[in-house]
Amino acid sequence: MERKLSIDPTVAEMLEVARNDGISTPFDRGKAVKPCPIGQEGNCCRQCFMGPCRFVGKVEVGVCGATRETIQARNLTRMIAAGTAAHGDHGRNLAFSLKAVAEGKAPGFQIKDVKKLHKVAGYLGVDTRNKTTEEIALQIAKITLGEYGKQEGELLYVKRAPPKRQEVWKNLGITPRNIDREVAETMHRTHMGTDQDAEHLLNQALRCALADGWGGSMLATDISDILFGTPVPISATSNFGALKEDEVNVVIHGHEPTLAEMIAIEASNPEVVEYARSKGAKGINVVGMCCSGNELLLRHGVPIIGNFLQQELAIASGAVEAMVVDYQCIMQGIVAAAEKKHTRVITTSPVAKITGATHIEFDEHRGPEIARLILRTAADAFPKRKETHIPDYTDRLVVGFSHEYIAYMQGGVYRESFRPLNDAIMQGRIRGAVGIVGCNNVHTTHDEDHISLTKEFIKNDVLVVTTGCGAGACAKHGLLTPEVMRYAGPGLAEVCETIGIPPVLHVGSCIDNSRILTILSQCAMEGGLGEDISDLPVVGIAAEWMAEKALAIGTYFVASGVYTIFGTVSPIEGSPVIEEMVSKGWEDKVGGKLEFETDWRKILEKSLAHIDLKRRNLKLEEYNPAKYARSASYIPGDAYSNEEFKAGLYSRGGLK
Ligand code: SF4
Ligand code: MSK
Numbered sequence: 001m002e003r004k005l006s007i008d009p010t011v012a013e014m015l016e017v018a019r020n021d022g023i024s025t026p027f028d029r030g031k032a033v034k035p036c037p038i039g040q041e042g043n044c045c046r047q048c049f050m051g052p053c054r055f056v057g058k059v060e061v062g063v064c065g066a067t068r069e070t071i072q073a074r075n076l077t078r079m080i081a082a083g084t085a086a087h088g089d090h091g092r093n094l095a096f097s098l099k100a101v102a103e104g105k106a107p108g109f110q111i112k113d114v115k116k117l118h119k120v121a122g123y124l125g126v127d128t129r130n131k132t133t134e135e136i137a138l139q140i141a142k143i144t145l146g147e148y149g150k151q152e153g154e155l156l157y158v159k160r161a162p163p164k165r166q167e168v169w170k171n172l173g174i175t176p177r178n179i180d181r182e183v184a185e186t187m188h189r190t191h192m193g194t195d196q197d198a199e200h201l202l203n204q205a206l207r208c209a210l211a212d213g214w215g216g217s218m219l220a221t222d223i224s225d226i227l228f229g230t231p232v233p234i235s236a237t238s239n240f241g242a243l244k245e246d247e248v249n250v251v252i253h254g255h256e257p258t259l260a261e262m263i264a265i266e267a268s269n270p271e272v273v274e275y276a277r278s279k280g281a282k283g284i285n286v287v288g289m290c291c292s293g294n295e296l297l298l299r300h301g302v303p304i305i306g307n308f309l310q311q312e313l314a315i316a317s318g319a320v321e322a323m324v325v326d327y328q329c330i331m332q333g334i335v336a337a338a339e340k341k342h343t344r345v346i347t348t349s350p351v352a353k354i355t356g357a358t359h360i361e362f363d364e365h366r367g368p369e370i371a372r373l374i375l376r377t378a379a380d381a382f383p384k385r386k387e388t389h390i391p392d393y394t395d396r397l398v399v400g401f402s403h404e405y406i407a408y409m410q411g412g413v414y415r416e417s418f419r420p421l422n423d424a425i426m427q428g429r430i431r432g433a434v435g436i437v438g439c440n441n442v443h444t445t446h447d448e449d450h451i452s453l454t455k456e457f458i459k460n461d462v463l464v465v466t467t468g469c470g471a472g473a474c475a476k477h478g479l480l481t482p483e484v485m486r487y488a489g490p491g492l493a494e495v496c497e498t499i500g501i502p503p504v505l506h507v508g509s510c511i512d513n514s515r516i517l518t519i520l521s522q523c524a525m526e527g528g529l530g531e532d533i534s535d536l537p538v539v540g541i542a543a544e545w546m547a548e549k550a551l552a553i554g555t556y557f558v559a560s561g562v563y564t565i566f567g568t569v570s571p572i573e574g575s576p577v578i579e580e581m582v583s584k585g586w587e588d589k590v591g592g593k594l595e596f597e598t599d600w601r602k603i604l605e606k607s608l609a610h611i612d613l614k615r616r617n618l619k620l621e622e623y624n625p626a627k628y629a630r631s632a633s634y635i636p637g638d639a640y641s642n643e644e645f646k647a648g649l650y651s652r653g654g655l656k
Helices: 009-020 026-032 068-102 114-124 133-149 156-160 163-172 179-189 198-228 257-266 270-278 290-300 308-316 333-339 364-384 403-409 419-427 448-459 468-476 482-487 490-499 510-526 548-559 576-590 600-617 643-649
Strands: 234-238 248-254 284-289 304-306 322-325 344-347 393-399 432-436 462-467 504-508 538-542 563-566 594-596
Touching: 009 026, 009 308, 026 308, 068 133, 068 179, 068 198, 068 257, 068 364, 068 510, 068 548, 068 576, 114 133, 114 156, 114 198, 133 156, 133 179, 133 198, 156 163, 156 198, 163 198, 163 576, 179 198, 198 257, 198 290, 198 510, 198 548, 198 576, 234 290, 234 304, 234 468, 248 257, 248 290, 248 364, 257 284, 257 290, 257 364, 270 284, 270 364, 284 290, 284 308, 284 364, 290 304, 290 468, 290 504, 290 510, 304 308, 304 468, 308 322, 308 333, 322 333, 322 364, 333 344, 344 364, 393 468, 403 510, 419 490, 419 510, 432 448, 432 600, 448 462, 448 468, 448 482, 448 600, 462 468, 462 490, 462 510, 462 600, 468 504, 468 510, 482 490, 504 510, 510 548, 538 548, 538 600, 548 563, 548 576, 548 594, 563 600, 576 594
Parallel strands: 248 284, 248 322, 284 304, 322 344, 432 462, 432 538, 462 504, 538 563, 563 594
Antiparallel strands: 234 393
């Protein structure tokens, strides 16, 4: 039987529209492009041109004598470096924006969260006495930029990890020194004829990934909060129904929040709105996609219309005047799709142009002016709009659960803590927690693994935190609504009702997986659940991963002590030795392990077994859902096949 392409009904509807209009999408390209079986298993080395060497048949070493294990470790480590570089650059751009704001050279931007500014100043050792907000911000920006290239010492943020964790890194010699150095050294060590010991290479993979999680990503999240505000719960909508028939629709897609913020603000500038009206539209409607979309959703309640695999489908609606992109996870295919419609694809980053797209480069020194130019360019396309097809799906959601807000919910302004959450885990009301993060991938049914796992976990009293396109999936499938409480297990539902949080927490974009690290650190240091992240009954899952960034994220979770499971495909399938090294081997070294498992049911099974094992190791009470009175709103049964669940949470057309 042919595998279903997506469980999202919007996709099925829009695929038909796209095919009729001759628009190619990853769903169809994914069928046409057959992956190279050698490369898919990691059995190919392209590190020099005596090769590429393919490890097939009787070939057990490359021309240079490199073993299968060396080339597998090299390939994996290089992918992690690429992911680290992507997140690192993102953080660097934000540090430059903060510097420009502090120097008064970034009109339109401001320091929105002064409390967070002071908190970050504390982490970085900035003396805030007798300093203005701008002076503190400038110093933070300079120290942050130094974290990329300083020649001595270690990354400052490693001190935010539990002391025991820091010891693990120190003893192994994998404490990251600076962000750029770990990336550059990884590229050097994986060059032909350099580091040719798999275990030694994989140690560098851990160190490089830590430079992402506790470096580039964490700094990016912190600076975004300082500049644009730390997220607090906000209600919004998702799905393609957020596109408007009578307005200029602008889709913001990519990862960096800086320009996205400015566009969201300038979209209500009367001059811009008037311009849109002069073109026959009623106004400008900004919506998001992927992680720039998540950033806008969390801070402004801007609707998120879809996740990674849906970008061309948005254009196929015929209702998108402009797709404004920055970097990462942008399919080149959107330009070909746009050529079939009136859509303008606008690239904005100095590091990412796409042939055939319009390039309007962002510069934080001229933010509002550039945002207005982009919006006017979008409005210019409106009169060229022809037939439209906007699927009638709109879902409600509540998002914005930053680490700070979760702590605030558990004790108020003066006594914020993670105590109630830890107590609930210790008592067995909450069995454990999982992070369901990462992308979509054409090798698996779009959204199915994210959604199936999320439903099953909450049913089993496991709290779910989600980011990136996993969060996008939850948004579209009604899992970010308070109503979902009815489908959580009795203990989890009771705790969530008491604290006032839903059982599925959207904590941000993929760069914001660093928020999960800070949550885990605080849980470990709060007491009662051991002393290190590796003691906690938690699991990280990237069920539909595809990006090198996802591998970097997964590896920094492992290096931080978390059992992490990837779905879809294993890039190291060709070497059981390497698979063993990153699972059992890494577990012995750092307490976390990396595994690849394609069946979501097995991911569920393994995760629950791991959570229960960690509970036993901590000598906590055995998880027993029968012990707790069922919450009044609890509905038993199989959440995944529950028709009421499926039907009740889709709000066809009702929520404009
Ligand atoms: Fe082949 Fe060695 Fe060159 Fe890799 S580095 S392509 S294994 S010769
Ligand atoms: S956008 S990295 S597909 S989560 Fe962050 Fe989504 Fe994965 Fe890109």
